[in-house]
Amino acid sequence: xxxxxxxxxxxxxxRREIASTKMRLFMIVALGSIAVPLLTYxxxxxxxxxxxxxxxxxxLVLTILFVADEQALMRCGRFIxxxxxxxxxxxxxWEKWLEEKSDLRVMDRCLFGCFIITFFVxxxxxxxxxxxxxxxxxxVGIGNESIAIIGxxxxxxxxxxxxxxxxxxxxSSTSTSGPE
Numbered sequence: 524x525x526x527x528x529x530x531x532x533x534x535x536x537x538r539r540e541i542a543s544t545k546m547r548l549f550m551i552v553a554l555g556s557i558a559v560p561l562l563t564y565x566x567x568x569x570x571x572x573x574x575x576x577x578x579x580x581x582x583l584v585l586t587i588l589f590v591a592d593e594q595a596l597m598r599c600g601r602f603i604x605x606x607x608x609x610x611x612x613x614x615x616x617w618e619k620w621l622e623e624k625s626d627l628r629v630m631d632r633c634l635f636g637c638f639i640i641t642f643f644v645x646x647x648x649x650x651x652x653x654x655x656x657x658x659x660x661x662x663v664g665i666g667n668e669s670i671a672i673i674g675x676x677x678x679x680x681x682x683x684x685x686x687x688x689x690x691x692x693x694x695s696s697t698s699t700s701g702p703e
Contacts, residue, residue: 534607537599544596555585559645566652575656576674578649583681586642590688593635593696632697639689650678
């Protein structure tokens with residue numbers, strides 16, 4: 524197998540990886556759209572002690588999965604643009620063409636931004652609900668206020684960590700150009 528054949532096969536493999544990553548992204552958004560409201564409803568049930576406090580972490584995990592897959596998608600595109608397309612310069616290279624037309628990446632930034640905004644709304648609402656449930660719950664032993672404060676600190680750490688992660692990875696999650 525010569526170099527060109529290898530690069531073509533590598534390109535095909537990366538395009539398949541991109542397609543499966545896009546499917547995973549869709550599934551994460553669909554799962555989040557169904558699971559978070561359902562878990563929120565279950566958290567408000569009178570006998571529910573654990574769903575509410577765990578819900579913010581479910582939202583956090585879904586967001587981590589989304590950002591990680593978005594990063595994987597862009598890494599594949601960056602590799603195609605930097606390592607494969609230069610060997611076949613014919614004026615029709617997809618990633619190079621796409622990056623030269625920044626208006627075509629607007630939807631990528633909007634989708635990523637909308638998901639992150641929705642995450643923070645769900646995260647803060649579910650954290651508030653969880654703290655309230657922890658504060659007013661019927662727990663025996665440790666005081667409810669102590670558990671609620673510990674929960675609030677854990678939720679604050681999760682929000683800060685995710686905020687820093689989004690800021691750090693914004694560019695590489697919405698573009699295949701520039702430093703990763």
